Amino acid sequence: xxxxxxxxxxxxxxxxxxxxxxxxxxxxxxxxxxxxxxxxxxxxxxxxxxxxxxxxxxxxxxxxxxxxxxxxxxxxxxxxxxxxxxxxxxxxxxxxxxxxxxxxxxxxxxxx
Amino acid sequence: xxxxxxxxxxxxxxxxxxxxxxxxxxxxxxxxxxxxxxxxxxxxxxxxxxxxxxxxxxxxxxxxxxxxxxxxxxxxxxxxxxxxxxxxxxxxxxxxxxxxxxxxxxxxxxxx
Numbered sequence: 001x002x003x004x005x006x007x008x009x010x011x012x013x014x015x016x017x018x019x020x021x022x023x024x025x026x027x028x029x030x031x032x033x034x035x036x037x038x039x040x041x042x043x044x045x046x047x048x049x050x051x052x053x054x055x056x057x058x059x060x061x062x063x064x065x066x067x068x069x070x071x072x073x074x075x076x077x078x079x080x081x082x083x084x085x086x087x088x089x090x091x092x093x094x095x096x097x098x099x100x101x102x103x104x105x106x107x108x109x110x111x112x
Numbered sequence: 113x114x115x116x117x118x119x120x121x122x123x124x125x126x127x128x129x130x131x132x133x134x135x136x137x138x139x140x141x142x143x144x145x146x147x148x149x150x151x152x153x154x155x156x157x158x159x160x161x162x163x164x165x166x167x168x169x170x171x172x173x174x175x176x177x178x179x180x181x182x183x184x185x186x187x188x189x190x191x192x193x194x195x196x197x198x199x200x201x202x203x204x205x206x207x208x209x210x211x212x213x214x215x216x217x218x219x220x221x222x223x224x
Contacts, residue, residue, distance in 0.1 A: 033212060037155075042203065042216040056210050089155060098145050098207050099164065103157035 004104035006092050012110045013082055021077040021107045025094030032075050033093045033101070034067060043091065049075060082111045114139045116206050118215035125194045126223050133189045133218045135204030144208035146180065146187045151217075152200040160202070163187065196222050
C-alpha cells in the first residue's frame with residue numbers, strides 16, 4: 001500500500017483479555033518498529049524487526065507482550081492479560097533505510 | 113546506549129515569528145541520522161527534516177532549518193514565519209544502527 005496501515009484504529013478491551021494489534025508496512029520496507037505512546041508522553045520503543053527477525057526486543061515491558069512478523073511484511077503485537085496501564089497509543093513504523101521512517105496512524109488501546 | 117533530550121516541554125510563538133526547539137543527544141556511533149518529527153492532534157507522525165551526521169551542512173526544508181553541532185551533540189530546529197498549522201508536538205529522534213530513539217517532545221503553541 002501507499003502508507004503504513006494499522007488496525008484497529010481504536011480498541012476497547014476488558015482487563016484480563018488478550019488483544020492483537022496489526023501493522024501492515026509499506027511494501028518493500030525491510031525494517032519495522034513498534035512504539036507505545038502514553039497520553040501526553042513521548043514514544044517508548046518496544047521492538048524492532050529486520051525482515052522476520054527481531055534483533056532488539058529490549059523495550060517489551062513484560063512477558064505479556066509479544067510480537068511477530070511473517071513474510072517480511074505484516075506484524076502483529078499481542079498483549080496478553082491486559083492491564084489498565086497498557087492503555088496507550090501503539091504506533092508502528094517501517095523503513096527501507098536508516099534515513100526515512102514512515103509511521104502509521106496508530107491504534108488507541110483502552111483497557112477498562 | 114543512545115539518549116535524546118528535549119528540555120523544553122512547551123514553546124509559544126506568535127504567527128509569523130521564529131521559534132527554536134532544542135535537542136541534545138548522546139551516541140557512541142560516528143555514523144547516524146537525526147530527525148525532527150511533528151505530531152499534530154491527529155497523532156500522525158510527520159517527518160519535518162532529517163540530517164546525516166557526516167554532512168556538515170545544516171539541512172533546510174522550506175521554513176524549517178536545523179543547527180547541527182556534532183561536537184556538542186546538539187540538533188536544534190528553527191521554525192521561521194510560524195503558521196497556525198505548525199502547532200503540534202515536535203519530537204527529536206536519533207538513529208544509528210537499529211533502534212530509532214525519541215526525545216520526550218516539545219509542544220509548540222502558535223498564537224494569532
